[in-house]
Every structure is written in structure tokens, then in C-alpha cells.
Amino acid sequence: MDRRQFLKFGSFITVSVASGAGLSACGGSDGAPGGALPPASGAWKFPQSVASGDPRADSILLWTRAVPAAADNVATVAAGADASIRLIVTSADNSKALGGNAALSGTTVADVTLPLQAQYDNTVRHKLTGLSAATVYYYQFIAGDNRSNVGRFKTAPAADADVSQLQFVYMTCQDWSVNHWGAMTSIAAENLDFIVHLGDYIYETVGEDFQLGAVESRHDALVLPDGVFKNGSSGARYANTLADYRYLYKKYRTDARLQALHERFAFIAIWDDHEFSDDAWQDAQTYDGSFNADGSDLHQTARRRNANQAWFEFMPADVSLDAANTTFQNIKIYRDFQFGKLMQLVMTDERLYRSDHIIPESSVNPATGKALGRIGARYLVPQDLFNSVEAQKMAGAKAIGLDPLTTATILGNTQRQWWMDKMKSATATWKLWGNEVSLLRMGLNGTDAVATLLAVGAVSGLATSVGSAAAAAGGNFAVAGAIVAGVTAGASAGVAQAGAVAIATAAAGSGAGGAGSGTATTEALVAAGVKTGLTMAQASIAAATFVKVGASAAGGASGVALAAVAAQTIAFGYIKPDVQAKKAESPFVAVSGKKDALSAFFTRFLLNCDQWDGYNSERKALMSHLKTNAIGNVVALTGDIHSFFAGTVNDDYDATGGGTPVMVDLVSAGISSDSFFSYLRDAAASLGDIGTLVSNPLAVPVPGLGTVSLSFNLLDYTIGKAAPTLASLAEQTRVQLRGALAAKGVPEAQLEATAAAVLAGLQANSDFNTSLLGLAQQLSALGNNPWLKHLNTDAQGYTLVTLTPGRLTAQFRQVNKLVAGAAPATIVARTTTATVTAGAAAVAIS
Incomplete structure (x- = not known):
């Protein structure tokens, strides 16, 4: 046998050179040629069809699995008599035969006899060499009376070829x-x-x-x-x-x-x-x-x-x-x-x-005395801890003469x-x-994330307080907002009220004639508040809230909308910065009643250390x-x-x-x-408020169907997706909504129209267009991972x-x-x- 034509690879790979019909190939653990085995006879089948792989300019790896027609499609082949099957390859166009087992037409470039062995579960791996570069070929296996489906592959271009385009x-x-x-x-x-x-x-x-x-x-x-x-x-x-x-x-x-x-x-x-x-x-x-x-x-x-x-x-x-x-x-x-x-x-x-994950899953969690497992070892890993352990492992490898990266x-x-x-x-x-x-x-800055969540969580209560204060202040939401801001920042009710009145008076005294619409500088308003006993920090947030609410009122907003503006200004202008600066020692962490649960999150995390x-x-x-x-x-x-x-x-x-x-x-x-979103949503469900960084549940009304429960993906924004508009936030959930509607029994022909109608209604829902939109925008503002230009985790x-x-x-x-x-x-x-x-x-x- 000419070794230029036949080589043996491993225990059962066979190889031949495409040089015309009548070839047989060496193979099998004993090195016997396929032609030395009796040919498969009778009825056979190819339950896993055929496959090709690793296209090079002159070669391809071809695969199939053949079993007797009466055999189970997935059971392991029992030890027994081995046999041989044929492989035929041609460069003639057989594209119309794809998807079926009609006999190949055209001149063959290979007709190879191959061993079929039970010890390899009747699988065949054959490397065909001597092919032409950038050429489409068709192939088919024959076992007994039966042919496999037709297969197709394309060889790679020659190494020195000018290639205008590849598509894969x-x-x-x-x-x-x-x-x-x-x-x-x-x-x-x-x-x-x-x-x-x-x-x-x-x-x-x-x-x-x-x-x-x-x-x-x-x-x-x-x-x-x-x-x-x-x-x-x-x-x-x-x-x-x-x-x-x-x-x-x-x-x-x-x-x-x-x-x-x-x-x-x-x-x-x-x-x-x-x-x-x-x-x-x-x-x-x-x-x-x-x-x-x-x-x-x-x-x-x-x-x-x-x-x-x-x-x-x-x-x-x-x-x-x-x-x-x-x-x-x-x-x-x-x-x-x-x-x-x-x-x-x-x-x-x-x-x-x-090497092992830098922080092994078997590491003991000091809080529980049990192994960390996935969380803390592979997922949501404190970055400082990771850096320290990685440095120790690398130093240890270097100390014994190894490349420092050996253990990392x-x-x-x-x-x-x-x-x-x-x-x-x-x-x-x-x-x-x-x-x-x-x-x-x-990565994730846990401090900023917790601060954002606590601020978001405070908005509703602050808005209610502003509304009550406004009722007592003759409907003046700007003054009410300044009062609530001062109290939130630690001032007594009396000092906060005096400061708010002084700020309003300074604004009116600027000559503009309307509370909140004057031309006094913010610095002047702050100074007026400080004179009444507010601290600089208290006066600053009170003045900022007064100005923001006044501007919104001048723009035509009223009532609930003004209370919301005041609440958001206070939450994100004072509560969030306070938590960022003081972390677990911020009074707003203590007020939340979750200090113990949140304290571990005031650090930077790596989301996935696998x-x-x-x-x-x-x-x-x-x-x-x-x-x-x-x-x-x-x-x-x-x-x-x-x-x-x-x-x-x-x-x-x-x-x-x-x-x-x-x-x-x-x-x-x-x-x-x-x-990835669904995994983290389920894992974060037990983490309380932290779970809001990943998902926000919302029951969406659907006429005739009741409600559809959706989990809005906030993970994208937490990781670094650009702040959404109302329309883009709605569009983001279209695929999930379509699936939920299908699960409710909506026929596919009606899915797009129904989803469009639901999304339109959703954008008019205040839970969506105010609360959820605001939360997504705040999470996006965390600024995590600015190198990410696109992400869709669901x-x-x-x-x-x-x-x-x-x-x-x-x-x-x-x-x-x-x-x-x-x-x-x-x-x-x-x-x-x-x-x-x-x-x-x-x-x-x-």
C-alpha cells in the first residue's frame, strides 16, 4: 500500500488522498484496512446523518455513524462483528440533493472503503486530503443497501490567495x-x-x-x-x-x-x-x-x-x-x-x-462557616479580594521557580x-x-449600586411627604420640597421650614416676582438658608430642590408631578451621595433596616470569574x-x-x-x-433589594387575557447599557412579552399585533413610564463598564x-x-x- 496515499492517525482516524475512484483506507486499532473487513450488508441507517469539519485548503475531516436498520438510534453499539462502508466524494454540483439521500452524481474524486467498528460506537472519522482550495464538494456514505444524506463542505482558500469576503x-x-x-x-x-x-x-x-x-x-x-x-x-x-x-x-x-x-x-x-x-x-x-x-x-x-x-x-x-x-x-x-x-x-x-478558579468554590465563607460555592468564588466576587488572592498565587508560583501565571x-x-x-x-x-x-x-461598583437602590426606594415616601407639606404650605410645592429636603438632610422641622421660607423669600426678592422663578443665584439661596440655621449641606439640597421644583412649575407641571420632581431631587441629590460617602455608616442605611444585609455590598465586584x-x-x-x-x-x-x-x-x-x-x-x-439574565434573576431573588439591580417584576394588563407577568431586564443597565428612552425600554421587552403572550395561548398570527398594542399601553402606565424608566436610567448612570458598547443579557x-x-x-x-x-x-x-x-x-x- 502506497504510504503517500494512506496514513494512519490515532486509533481509528483514517486518511486518504483524493485521486480518483477505487481507494481504500487504513484504519482501526489493529491497522487493518477498511477493505479487509466484510462490507456491511442488508438494511442500514445513519441516525446522526453526516458531518464535516476543519476545512483547510487541501483537506477535510468527514464523519458519520452507521448502524443496522433494526438498531436503536442512540443505544451504544454492542460488541460484535465489524464491517466496512464506503465514502464517495465529488466536486460536481449536487446542491439539489441536500436534505435527502439520492445517489451523488458526477465524477468522483474519492471512493473510499472505511472501517466501521463497534468499539467506537460505529462512528467513522475520515480525513480526505489532496483537495482543491476554495472548492465546494459533496459527499455521501454507503452502508449495505442504504445511502446517507448528502453532505456538502467548502475547502479554505489557499494561504496566499486574495480573498474578498468570507461569511460564516x-x-x-x-x-x-x-x-x-x-x-x-x-x-x-x-x-x-x-x-x-x-x-x-x-x-x-x-x-x-x-x-x-x-x-x-x-x-x-x-x-x-x-x-x-x-x-x-x-x-x-x-x-x-x-x-x-x-x-x-x-x-x-x-x-x-x-x-x-x-x-x-x-x-x-x-x-x-x-x-x-x-x-x-x-x-x-x-x-x-x-x-x-x-x-x-x-x-x-x-x-x-x-x-x-x-x-x-x-x-x-x-x-x-x-x-x-x-x-x-x-x-x-x-x-x-x-x-x-x-x-x-x-x-x-x-x-x-x-488552573483552579482564583478563589476556589471550597473556600470557607466566614459568615456561614460553609463553602462559598458559586457565589463569591465564580460569581459576584469582591474585586479587592480577587486581586489579593491572585497576587498571592502568582507569587507562590514564582517562589518555586514557575512562570507566575502557572497558578492563574x-x-x-x-x-x-x-x-x-x-x-x-x-x-x-x-x-x-x-x-x-x-x-x-x-464589573460592578457595589457602593454606587446600593446607594442608587436606597435612593430609588426613598422616592415614593419623599413624594408623599412633599405632597403633605405642600398642602400645609398653601400648595407651594417648591417650598414644600425645600422643607422635606432640609428634614431629610437632618434639620429639625422648625429649622427646615424657616430655611425654606428664607430661600423662597430670597428668590422672590430677586425681582422675578414668583416663588421659584426668580433670578437669584443658587449660592444666594443657599446663603439665605444657612442664615436661618441650616448647615451648608442642608441648605444646598433645600435650595436645589426649590429651584428644580420651581422650574418644573414654571413649565406647567403641577401636583403629583411636582412632588415627584422634589422627591427625585432629594433622593439622588442627597441620599445617594450620602450613602456613597459613608457607606454602611450612612443613616439612610440604618433607616432601611437592612444594614447587616447590605454591608457586604459596599465594594467593587467582578460579576463572573469563570x-x-x-x-x-x-x-x-x-x-x-x-x-x-x-x-x-x-x-x-x-x-x-x-x-x-x-x-x-x-x-x-x-x-x-x-x-x-x-x-x-x-x-x-x-x-x-x-x-444570563434569567440565571442572575433567579439567583438574586433571595438578595432582597439587591435583586432590583437585575430584575423588576411588573404585571402587565392584556385585554381579554387578564395580566401577563414580566421580569424587566435591569441587569443590562446595571452592567453598562446606555440610558433608555421610554420607547427603547418598551422595545427591549418585546421578545419576552411575545413569548409570554404565546404561553397564554395567543395564536402566532396575532402575536405581533397584540404585543404592539400591549407595549403601547405599557408606555402609558405610570409604574412603567415613571418608576421603571427612572430606575433604569439611574442604574445606567452608574457608569459601570464603559467599554461595553452593546449588551443584551436576555x-x-x-x-x-x-x-x-x-x-x-x-x-x-x-x-x-x-x-x-x-x-x-x-x-x-x-x-x-x-x-x-x-x-x-x-x-x-x-
Whole structure:
């Protein structure tokens, strides 16, 4: 056999060169050629269809799974007689055959006999080389009397080719057990060169809390062959054995929509965490309460190896698994791709080599004496504590002669150097990075947030007090507001009243003739108040309130509106600054009756330390490498967090002004997984007022249906979204409202009209147009994370990228919710476009 034509990779990858018909390939653990095995005979089927992956200028990795027609579609193949099947490949146009199993037409460039082995669950991985660059091919497998569906792939352009445009989708987070996969139907209709999958292709858990929401009826309940209870002897289970992980891939791949994507486009895939275990690092699981007796994380080497093998068997990726390697690091999936002079695509592995979370989940919470678990270790982590522990870990590594980042790394030392080398040597115009977890800083100033919440909470009571004072002051809301302001700032009622009268007199004495409408300077009004016994701070807020209310009265406002103006001026002009300055010692914290509950929040937090925020020093090292070497046009394509984000990755987010932008990160929402907003909404529900930073419930009346309960997304504004208008705040909830109406039984044909009518009515609702709008605007004014240019934390969908030498355009495609237990007929709800122009580390949103 000519070794120029046939090579053996790993234990069951086969390879051949496209050079005409009649080829057979080497493969199998014993090295026997496929042709040495008896051909499959009789009736067969391909229950997971076909797939292609890792397109290069001269090669592709092709995949299928074939079983006898009578076999169960997802059961593990029992040990038995192995057989051989055929693979046919042609460059002739067979586009009309896509979606079916009609025989391929045209001259073949390969007709290969391949081994089908029970030890690999009858999966086949075949690498075909010798292909032409930038060419569309069609392929089909034949087992016994049956043909698979037709598959299609396109090879990459030659490395030295001038490429005017590439178009591809990147996708992530496709939980079988919640929401719907309608996005895949939309993706299948796109005109793409390939698809990038950023991980969470499967979810290792079944019956977890976040998987108990509404799901399309065509996705039945998953039943792991073995499975282990996460806690106790009931509830959620997680995959543990090779059979468990194989089952998940097989079950997911029975969905015809996912099959259609694999049939039409080559995938370039990496994993994230759920291909093994949620928020995993190396071979350690991090489920709450799952620790060793000594408090350390539970390492599960066998489980990690099972997860590795199942991914290797079922994903069409041109990588090798070393069965002789007895560690959990027996596979290397990080790799890069060249698409002409236009793009270098670098795909990383951010789970297999990462060190433990900087603050381990097993760390003891001094307040409870129990392990921290997720909150405090991965989520809502005090930034000062994080910085201190990271510095200690790095110093410890350095002290024993290791690279300081060894104990504070996502990539691991070897992969980090590989990444740096690839970026430095890349000659393409664009350097894109398939990056599992977001590089964007997502911080929260807890002091400002608590101060804002206490101020918001005080508005209603202050407005009532102003109304009462106005009734006693002959309807003069400006004077009433000044009185309440002085009292709020600590003055006695008598001194506050005298000060307010003095301020009004000074204003009237300016010659304008109307209380609150004179031309006296604010300084003069403050001075008048101080003369009556008000302190400077008391007189300042009293005068400011008097002026604001007077201006509103002059503009035609009256009654309740004037009381609201006074209340907001006092709340945000005095209460909020007082809490910001004094923190837990502010009297307004004590008055709230929640001092103990709130005291822990007077600090800065990192929202998600499973992301790059939890490995800040390594992120800074990577950005320094790009900046020092003048490596531009770097854009990360990111998944994991079930949201759409766009922003700049800066060299040092903790520097004055947030540092210098170096590259851009574009984060895509998940295909179906519940949103980041929904996770935090549920987690924050037990935190009292703090939960208002995330969500605000509102019962919305719907004629003929009663009310619809919505959870308005305030998380976006807390993290950094621009202040909304009344119209944009209403529009933000359209997708959620549409889903809630569908759940109430509104037919899909009526959803848009009904939603439009409800949103119009909502904008006339004072709870919405005053209270909720004001709260969202105040949270936006916190100014957290100004490098974030777009965020939508309550979404499902995918991202379509169009790349040219001059710009990268990413269309964030948000999808609609379930309708009557099925994916909606109108799949895409809205498209937001992020544009990165070559030569600038910046992103524009439209």
C-alpha cells in the first residue's frame, strides 16, 4: 500500500488522498484496512446523518455513524462483528440533493472503503486530503443497501490567495432541554463558508434547575444510561460514563435541524465546559457541595477522559486522541486555520489546562462557616479580594521557580505561548480568536449600586411627604420640597421650614416676582438658608430642590408631578451621595433596616470569574503582547454567557480611564440555553433589594387575557447599557412579552399585533413610564463598564459574520420565544449589527 496515499492517525482516524475512484483506507486499532473487513450488508441507517469539519485548503475531516436498520438510534453499539462502508466524494454540483439521500452524481474524486467498528460506537472519522482550495464538494456514505444524506463542505482558500469576503456563523450553547432550536433553521438558510462552534454542544446535566423551563415538544426528556445524582438520591443527574456522554451526542444529533447544519457546512469546533462539567477546570467538577473530605474540588479523571473520548468520536475535528496517555490531558484541540490573506483563525481550549478558579468554590465563607460555592468564588466576587488572592498565587508560583501565571491561567503555559506565537507570526489582515469565555470586564461598583437602590426606594415616601407639606404650605410645592429636603438632610422641622421660607423669600426678592422663578443665584439661596440655621449641606439640597421644583412649575407641571420632581431631587441629590460617602455608616442605611444585609455590598465586584475577569493577569499579559508587537485587527468570537455583548478588550481595565483598547470581543448568545439574565434573576431573588439591580417584576394588563407577568431586564443597565428612552425600554421587552403572550395561548398570527398594542399601553402606565424608566436610567448612570458598547443579557440566537479586508460586520440575530410548544414561524426577532473597521480597536453598533 502506497504510504503517500494512506496514513494512519490515532486509533481509528483514517486518511486518504483524493485521486480518483477505487481507494481504500487504513484504519482501526489493529491497522487493518477498511477493505479487509466484510462490507456491511442488508438494511442500514445513519441516525446522526453526516458531518464535516476543519476545512483547510487541501483537506477535510468527514464523519458519520452507521448502524443496522433494526438498531436503536442512540443505544451504544454492542460488541460484535465489524464491517466496512464506503465514502464517495465529488466536486460536481449536487446542491439539489441536500436534505435527502439520492445517489451523488458526477465524477468522483474519492471512493473510499472505511472501517466501521463497534468499539467506537460505529462512528467513522475520515480525513480526505489532496483537495482543491476554495472548492465546494459533496459527499455521501454507503452502508449495505442504504445511502446517507448528502453532505456538502467548502475547502479554505489557499494561504496566499486574495480573498474578498468570507461569511460564516458562530454559535454556542444549545441545551436540548430548554427553549427551542429554531435558530438552526435560520442558520441553515444562510449563505456560509463554514460554521464556528464555540462549545456547549451538549449539556452534561439532565433535570438541572435551569433546564426545567419550557421546551419544544419535539425534544423529549433525556435519559442517561448511567448518570450520577448531583446531590443525594434524586433530582438532577450528570453524565459520568462513556455511554452517558456518547448518548448525549447521539441524542442531540438526532435533531434534523442540527443534522441539516452539519450536512450543509463544515464545522470548526471547540468545547467549553458542559461537554464535561459546568464551569470545569482540568478534570475538576465545581458543582456546589461536591468537594472532597478535605474541602478541595473533586477531580474526576475517568469522567474527564470519557468526556474527551466522546467529543473526539462525535465531533468532526481534525485532532488526535492518545489512548495510550493515561492522564485526562490525552487530547489537544487547540489549533489554527488560514483562510487566504484575509483571516487567521485561532481556536483555543480554555478548560483542559486552566488552573483552579482564583478563589476556589471550597473556600470557607466566614459568615456561614460553609463553602462559598458559586457565589463569591465564580460569581459576584469582591474585586479587592480577587486581586489579593491572585497576587498571592502568582507569587507562590514564582517562589518555586514557575512562570507566575502557572497558578492563574486559562490557557496554560504551553498554549499561551502558542497563542502568542500564532498572533505574532500571522500574516493575514484579520486575526480572529475562537474564544470560549468573554474577555470583557464586567464589573460592578457595589457602593454606587446600593446607594442608587436606597435612593430609588426613598422616592415614593419623599413624594408623599412633599405632597403633605405642600398642602400645609398653601400648595407651594417648591417650598414644600425645600422643607422635606432640609428634614431629610437632618434639620429639625422648625429649622427646615424657616430655611425654606428664607430661600423662597430670597428668590422672590430677586425681582422675578414668583416663588421659584426668580433670578437669584443658587449660592444666594443657599446663603439665605444657612442664615436661618441650616448647615451648608442642608441648605444646598433645600435650595436645589426649590429651584428644580420651581422650574418644573414654571413649565406647567403641577401636583403629583411636582412632588415627584422634589422627591427625585432629594433622593439622588442627597441620599445617594450620602450613602456613597459613608457607606454602611450612612443613616439612610440604618433607616432601611437592612444594614447587616447590605454591608457586604459596599465594594467593587467582578460579576463572573469563570470568564477572563477571573484570570486578569493572564489577560493583561496577552493584551500587552498584542500592544507591544503592534498586532492589530484582532477580534474574539466568544460564547458561554448566553448573551450578546460587544466591546473593547483593554490592556488594563484597572488603569485610569479603563486602559487602552487593544482588540474587540464579540459575544454571541446561546442557541437555546436560558439567558444570563434569567440565571442572575433567579439567583438574586433571595438578595432582597439587591435583586432590583437585575430584575423588576411588573404585571402587565392584556385585554381579554387578564395580566401577563414580566421580569424587566435591569441587569443590562446595571452592567453598562446606555440610558433608555421610554420607547427603547418598551422595545427591549418585546421578545419576552411575545413569548409570554404565546404561553397564554395567543395564536402566532396575532402575536405581533397584540404585543404592539400591549407595549403601547405599557408606555402609558405610570409604574412603567415613571418608576421603571427612572430606575433604569439611574442604574445606567452608574457608569459601570464603559467599554461595553452593546449588551443584551436576555436573549437566544446566533451571530452572522461578514469579513472583508476593510471591515468585520457581525449581525447579532436574536430569536423569538416558543409558540405552542414549537419553534416560532418567525424565527429572528431582531438584528443588531456590530462593525469593526480594519486598523481600529473599536466597535460601532447599529
